[in-house]
Amino acid sequence: MAENGNANGEFSFGTGTARNGLAKIQTHKKQNGICHDDSGPPVKAQTIDELHSLQKKRSAPTTPIKDSQGAFATVSDEDRQKQQLQSISASLASLTRETGPKVVKGDPARKAETPKHVPDHHFTPAFNVSDSSLKFTHILYNLSPAELYEQAIKHEQGSFITATGALATLSGAKTGRAPRDKRVVRDETTENDLWWGKGSPNIEMDEHTFLVNRERAVDYLNSLDKVFVNDQFLNWDPQNKIRVRIVSARAYHSLFMHNMCIRPTPEELENFGTPDFTIYNAGQFPCNRYTHYMTSSTSIDINLGRREMVILGTQYAGEMKKGLFSVMHYLMPKRQILSLHSGCNMGKDGDVALFFGLSGTGKTTLSTDHNRYLIGDDEHCWSENGVSNIEGGCYAKCIDLSREKEPDIWNAIKFGTVLENVVFDEHTREVDYSDKSVTENTRASYPIEYIPNAKIPCVGPHPKNVILLACDAFGVLPPVSKLSLAQTMYHFISGYTALVAGTEEGVKEPQATFSACFGAAFIMLHPTKYAAMLAEKMQKQGATGWLVNTGWSGGRYGSGSRIKLPYTRKIIDAIHSGSLLEANYKKTEVFGLEIPTEVEGVPTEILDPVNTWSDKKAYQDTLLKLAGLFKNNFETFTSYKIGKDNKLTEEILAAGPNF
Numbered sequence: 001m002a003e004n005g006n007a008n009g010e011f012s013f014g015t016g017t018a019r020n021g022l023a024k025i026q027t028h029k030k031q032n033g034i035c036h037d038d039s040g041p042p043v044k045a046q047t048i049d050e051l052h053s054l055q056k057k058r059s060a061p062t063t064p065i066k067d068s069q070g071a072f073a074t075v076s077d078e079d080r081q082k083q084q085l086q087s088i089s090a091s092l093a094s095l096t097r098e099t100g101p102k103v104v105k106g107d108p109a110r111k112a113e114t115p116k117h118v119p120d121h122h123f124t125p126a127f128n129v130s131d132s133s134l135k136f137t138h139i140l141y142n143l144s145p146a147e148l149y150e151q152a153i154k155h156e157q158g159s160f161i162t163a164t165g166a167l168a169t170l171s172g173a174k175t176g177r178a179p180r181d182k183r184v185v186r187d188e189t190t191e192n193d194l195w196w197g198k199g200s201p202n203i204e205m206d207e208h209t210f211l212v213n214r215e216r217a218v219d220y221l222n223s224l225d226k227v228f229v230n231d232q233f234l235n236w237d238p239q240n241k242i243r244v245r246i247v248s249a250r251a252y253h254s255l256f257m258h259n260m261c262i263r264p265t266p267e268e269l270e271n272f273g274t275p276d277f278t279i280y281n282a283g284q285f286p287c288n289r290y291t292h293y294m295t296s297s298t299s300i301d302i303n304l305g306r307r308e309m310v311i312l313g314t315q316y317a318g319e320m321k322k323g324l325f326s327v328m329h330y331l332m333p334k335r336q337i338l339s340l341h342s343g344c345n346m347g348k349d350g351d352v353a354l355f356f357g358l359s360g361t362g363k364t365t366l367s368t369d370h371n372r373y374l375i376g377d378d379e380h381c382w383s384e385n386g387v388s389n390i391e392g393g394c395y396a397k398c399i400d401l402s403r404e405k406e407p408d409i410w411n412a413i414k415f416g417t418v419l420e421n422v423v424f425d426e427h428t429r430e431v432d433y434s435d436k437s438v439t440e441n442t443r444a445s446y447p448i449e450y451i452p453n454a455k456i457p458c459v460g461p462h463p464k465n466v467i468l469l470a471c472d473a474f475g476v477l478p479p480v481s482k483l484s485l486a487q488t489m490y491h492f493i494s495g496y497t498a499l500v501a502g503t504e505e506g507v508k509e510p511q512a513t514f515s516a517c518f519g520a521a522f523i524m525l526h527p528t529k530y531a532a533m534l535a536e537k538m539q540k541q542g543a544t545g546w547l548v549n550t551g552w553s554g555g556r557y558g559s560g561s562r563i564k565l566p567y568t569r570k571i572i573d574a575i576h577s578g579s580l581l582e583a584n585y586k587k588t589e590v591f592g593l594e595i596p597t598e599v600e601g602v603p604t605e606i607l608d609p610v611n612t613w614s615d616k617k618a619y620q621d622t623l624l625k626l627a628g629l630f631k632n633n634f635e636t637f638t639s640y641k642i643g644k645d646n647k648l649t650e651e652i653l654a655a656g657p658n659f
C-alpha cells in the first residue's frame with residue numbers, strides 16, 4: 001500500500017511538503033475505523049462483472065431468445081422470438097447452398113451470448129456443410145440510437161460525436177446517389193407495367209444477374225461477425241403501411257434507417273412477421289465487373305417480383321431511402337394512391353400544402369415552418385383519404401446551414417441525428433457547416449419528432465395548395481406565379497430546376513435539368529400516369545397550383561443573386577393564408593404565367609423579373625433560351641395522352657411557353 005494511501009480511506013491533497021518536495025497527501029480516518037466512500041448502503045456486488053451486470057436491465061423488444069436461466073420470456077414470447085429469428089435466418093439464407101447461416105442475436109463482443117449450439121430449422125448437418133454455415137452471424141436487431149452510437153464509434157472509422165450530440169459519419173467514396181448504377185429486374189410483370197427506354201430511370205437487368213448480386217451481398221454479409229437488421233414501416237396511412245427489413249453492415253446505415261423509416265412500437269415489432277420488402281445493403285463490398293450488366297463497381301438492384309433490393313459498392317445511405325421510394329412509386333399507384341417527391345405541411349386550420357421540387361430546391365427548408373405542422377419533408381402519398389408521409393424522418397441539406405435562417409433544422413441536429421460528411425473542429429467538435437471539403441452534399445438525418453411542430457401521426461387532409469419549386473439559375477422565372485391546372489401539369493411533367501457552376505464538374509454556366517414529376521430518378525411508371533392522377537386529385541379537391549422560383553433574381557447565376565430565403569418564406573406565407581389567391585395578377589410574356597402585383601413583405605419590383613435585370617436585352621435572350629429548353633424537353637411527351645380527358649391533354653400541351 002502506498003504511504004499516503006489507506007486501503008479504505010479517503011485522501012486529499014494536503015498543504016504539507018513531503019521529503020521529496022511533492023505535496024503530501026493526507027489521509028483522514030473515519031471515527032469507527034471503517035471508511036466508506038459515501039453514506040449509502042454498500043453495492044450488492046462481489047466482483048466487477050457482477051457490478052456491471054447490475055447496470056443494465058433487459059428490455060423486452062431487444063432481448064435475445066432467452067436469457068441463460070430461461071427466466072424472462074413466457075412461452076409465447078419465446079415462440080415469437082424464435083419465429084423472428086427464423087425469419088431473419090431465412091432472409092440471410094443463401095439461395096444456392098442447403099445450409100443457411102446460423103443466426104444469433106446480440107453483439108459478438110459479448111461472448112456470453114454466443115450459444116454453443118443453436119437449433120436452426122435451416123441447418124441440415126448432412127454433407128453440404130460449408131464453412132460459412134458453421135459460423136454464427138450475430139444479428140444486431142433494431143438497436144437503439146445509443147447502442148448504434150457505441151457500435152459506430154467502436155468499429156467504424158470516421159464516426160464521432162459532435163458538440164451538439166449528433167453522430168458524424170463518413171459515407172465513403174460515394175457522397176451522393178448513383179442513378180446510373182440503379183437497375184430494375186425486367187420480367188413478365190415489369191415488362192408491361194414499368195417505364196423502359198429513353199428517359200426512364202429503370203435500367204434493366206435480368207433475374208439471374210439479380211440473383212448473382214443477391215448471393216454476393218448475402219455471402220458478404222454472412223462473412224461478417226455481425227450484421228444490423230432493422231424491421232420498420234413505410235407510410236403513416238395505416239391501411240397502406242409497408243413492412244420493410246433492412247440488412248446492413250454498418251451501424252451508420254442502421255441508425256440512418258432507424259431515423260428515416262417509421263419506428264415500430266415494441267408491440268408492433270413483436271408482431272412484425274414477414275417483411276413486405278427486404279434490402280440487402282453490402283455497402284463497401286463491390287459488385288463484380290465480370291457479372292453481366294455491371295458497368296462500375298456499384299450496383300443498386302431492385303427486384304419487384306422478389307420484393308428485394310441489393311446494394312453493392314456504395315455506402316451512401318440515401319440509396320436505401322430513395323430505393324424504397326422507387327418501390328413505393330410502383331406499389332402505391334397499383335392501389336390508386338399517388339406517390340410524390342414532395343414536402344408537406346399543414347396550417348392550424350387544417351390547410352395542407354405540398355412542396356414539389358428537385359434536390360436542393362427547398363422542400364425540406366420550406367416545409368419546415370415554425371408556424372405550421374410538419375407532415376413530412378420529402379416523400380408522400382395522396383390517397384382517397386388525404387395525404388400521408390412515407391417516412392419517419394427528415395433528410396436535410398446542411399451546407400451553409402445557420403441557426404438564424406433555419407432554427408428548427410439547426411435544433412434537430414442533436415443526439416440521435418446522423419450527420420453525413422460534415423467537417424468539424426477536432427477538439428470542440430463544433431461543426432463548420434460552410435466547409436465543403438468532403439462534399440457539398442452534407443446531410444442531416446433525424447426523426448421527424450425532432451421538429452417541434454411535427455404532426456404525429458404524419459397524415460393530413462387533402463391538399464389545398466400544390467407548390468412547385470424550381471431553383472432557376474437563369475433568373476427569369478418569377479419568384480411566384482399562380483398556375484392553371486394545365487400549367488401545373490405542364491410544369492409537373494417538365495420538372496425543371498437548374499444546376500449551377502461549381503456543383504458539378506464541367507458546369508460552366510447554369511444548366512437546365514428536367515426531371516419528370518420532379519423525381520424522374522425514382523418513378524417507375526411513365527410520368528403521364530402520375531400526372532393523370534395528380535390532375536384528377538387536384539381537380540376533385542379544388543387545389544391551387546403555384547410555381548415558386550427559389551433560385552436567381554436580378555440576373556442569371558454569376559450576375560444576379562439567389563432570392564432571399566425570408567422573401568420566399570413571405571411568399572409561401574401568402575399562399576398558405578389565402579391572401580395571394582386574392583391578389584391582382586398580370587400575365588407574363590413567353591411562359592404565360594400569372595404573377596401577383598404585390599405580396600406582403602416582398603419588394604414589389606422583384607415580382608416581375610424583367611424589373612430586376614439592368615440589361616433588358618440579356619433578360620429577353622435568357623428568357624427565350626430557357627423557353628426553348630422547356631420546349632425541347634417536352635417534345636418526348638407530346639405523343640402521350642394524359643388521363644382519360646382528351647381536352648386536358650390538349651390544354652397541357654398548350655400550357656408551356658409560347659414564342
Ligand SMILES: Nc1ncnc2c1ncn2[C@@H]1O[C@H](COP(=O)(O)OP(=O)(O)OP(=O)(O)O)[C@@H](O)[C@H]1O
Nearest residue numbers: 359360361362363364365396397550563564565568
Ligand atoms: N430562397 C430560398 N428558398 C429555399 N431555399 C433556399 C433559398 N435560398 C437558399 N436556400 C437554401 O437551399 C437549400 C434547399 O435545400 P433543401 O434541403 O430544402 O432541398 P430539398 O428540396 O429538400 O432537396 P432533397 O430532395 O435533396 O432533400 C437549403 O440549403 C436552403 O438554405
Ligand SMILES: O=C([O-])CC(=O)C(=O)O
Nearest residue numbers: 177318322358359378395
Ligand atoms: O436521395 C438523396 O440523396 C437526397 C434526396 O432527397 C434527393 O436527392 O431527392
Ligand SMILES: [Ca+2]
Nearest residue numbers: 364378395396
Ligand atoms: Ca430534403
Ligand SMILES: [Mn+2]
Nearest residue numbers: 341358359378
Ligand atoms: Mn428528396
